[in-house]
Amino acid sequence: QVQLVESGGGLVQAGGSLRLSCAASGRTFSNYAMGWFRQAPGKEREFVAAISWHGGNTYYADSVKGRFTISRDNAKNTVYLQMNSLKPEDTAVYYCAASLRSTAYTIATYGPNYDMDYWGKGALVTVSS
Numbered sequence: 001q002v003q004l005v006e007s008g009g010g011l012v013q014a015g016g017s018l019r020l021s022c023a024a025s026g027r028t029f030s031n032y033a034m035g036w037f038r039q040a041p042g043k044e045r046e047f048v049a050a051i052s053w054h055g056g057n058t059y060y061a062d063s064v065k066g067r068f069t070i071s072r073d074n075a076k077n078t079v080y081l082q083m084n085s086l087k088p089e090d091t092a093v094y095y096c097a098a099s100l101r102s103t104a105y106t107i108a109t110y111g112p113n114y115d116m117d118y119w120g121k122g123a124l125v126t127v128s129s
Contacts, residue, residue, distance in 0.1 A: 002026040002118045004096050009123030012086055020081040020123055022096030030054075030074040033099050035107040035116065036081045038092035038125075048094070049081060050107040059108035064090075086127045093122040 008020040022034070033053055039045040049070035050059045058070050067086075072079040079096060097116040099107060106114065 002029065002032065002098055004098060004118055004120035006094065006096055006120045006123035009094065009125045011126045011128065014086060014088055014127055014129050016086050016127075017082070017084045018086065018125060020083065020094055020096075020125070022079045022081075022120055024077040024079075024098065029077040029098075031100060032117070033102055033104045033107055034070075034072060034079045035097050035099070035104075035112075036070060036079075036094060037097060037112045038090075038094045039122075040089075040092040043092075045095070045112045047108060047111045050104040051079065052104040057104045059104055061108075083125070086125075088127045088129045091125060091127050093124050095122045096120045 003025045005023050035050040036048040037045050038048050047061050051070045051072050055072050067084050069082040098118045099116050102115045
C-alpha cells in the first residue's frame with residue numbers, strides 16, 4: 001500500500017512559479033513510475049508529466065513542455081513538479097499518481113485512466129491573470 005500526499009499548491013500570478021511535492025508513504029516507492037495529472041473545472045483529468053522509477057526518463061504534455069520539470073528523490077520518497085511561467089490555463093487541481101506496472105512512457109501515452117495504482121487527493125493551483 002502506498003499513500004500519496006500532495007503539497008505546495010496555492011494562488012500565484014501569471015508568470016510566477018510554484019513547486020508541488022508529492023510525499024509517499026509505504027514501502028518500495030522507488031519501484032513505482034510516477035505521474036502528475038491535473039483537472040480543471042468542467043474538464044477531464046489530463047496528463048501533465050511522468051518520471052521513471054529511477055528518474056532517468058521524463059515525459060511532458062505539450063502544453064507544459066519547457067515550463068514544468070518533474071523530478072524525484074527516492075531517498076525522501078518524494079516526487080516534485082516545478083512549475084514556471086505559469087499561465088491562467090494552468091489553473092487546476094493537480095494530482096500525483098503511482099504505477100507499479102506502467103513505465104513513464106506508458107503513463108504519458110495512455111493518460112490517467114491506464115493502470116495507475118495509487119492517487120493522491122490533489123493540490124489546487126490557481127493562476128491569476
